Amino acid sequence: MLETTLSRSPDAKTADPRDRAAAHRLAAAALRHLGTLSAVLEPFLRKEPPEPVRAALLLGAAQLLFLETPPHAAVGTTVDLMRRRGLTPFAGLSNAVMRKVAAGGAGLLEGLDQDRLNIPPWLWSSWKTLGPGVARAIARALSHEAALDLTLRPGVAAPEGGEVLPTGSIRLPAGTRVTELPGFMEGDFWVQDAAATLPARLLAVKSGEHVADLCAAPGGKTAQLAITGARVTALERDPNRLERLKQNMERLRLDVTTVCTDAATWQPDAPLDAVLLDAPCSATGTARRHPDALWIKRPRDLAALNEAQDSLLVAAARMLKPGGRLVYAVCSLQQEEGPDRVRAAEKYGLKSDPIRPNELADLPEALTPEGWLRTHPGMWPDRGGMDGFFAARFVKAS
């Protein structure tokens, strides 16, 4: 994964945060436009270069065609990278290819179906099942860096320059550094995509209710639940991620019980009023922020995820008291992880509780005929899109 790879780089620890951010932006741009960049380079390469050379050329071309880097800088750093990485025999080739890309400029993109090129074919086919034109709308949204969305603590004013979205989130331009915003240390807000706020909202928890968040880190949804005054238990299996959740709750001054455990085997002391299951998934809905998500998953990965999702659904049903509420959510665009999972939920003693139109009056296009939530990056095209989420609500049969 891009984040993991970058954080493991020896330079990551010593680099200035701005340089780290620039490295991330550069790698993300190359991944976001991977298909387009490969098509542009193709005619300039007589034979396939070794992988590191190809990667450097992709980074160089991304700078020239999408990041507005001055040509001399993009060409110079690409050639320099070859020398520093022991690839000096390829310095001449890199110089020649980069100069051709610089000379061709935006003209090289003419006639390319960039939407199709940048999406792996299996994902394109699967997104076509979401509705006419949806695959292309998603691809278009994925070609831009995502904005920074914040969820505000009630009563707090929006940071300057923030756009208030119909669903109540605050949107700031891509690249905004959240830690530098006034109010960050005071816990006035947390980072959360506008679409990611919807599943917890649909659980409608009330002060005093006992609620569990089963797959909780880094805790955006936990914070939404806790801020209502409910008694929240946050479960997370990964100790490092749980640590991040605890730090976030501390900054936000929210009191949450945390447990480092596999939620599929945990049992509460007493049956719960409500459970949020934000299940582990392929995360294809978050590709605006994580463009690597599209390229590191394969169709065969879905089967193992589906198994985990089913066992978490069974466990969640067991934790609830009769009449207790459950929201199942995934940040995935894949039908196998959403509709296909929840259709089987009756077997686990869960009854569908369809979302009503008035509950999604600020985003009516996200309500499906079945009463589920389905967002995708192509929604709100004029505002910069949103992450892809699926959610369904249930009540435990008595």
Ligand SMILES: C[S@@+](CC[C@H](N)C(=O)[O-])C[C@H]1O[C@@H](n2cnc3c(N)ncnc32)[C@H](O)[C@@H]1O
């Ligand atoms: C989609 S992320 C959750 C995002 C989080 N709900 C939020 O809104 O910030 C899924 C999380 O579930 C955790 N996880 C996966 N399987 C789990 C399990 N069986 N039990 C507990 N946590 C699990 C992962 O480590 C990951 O942190």
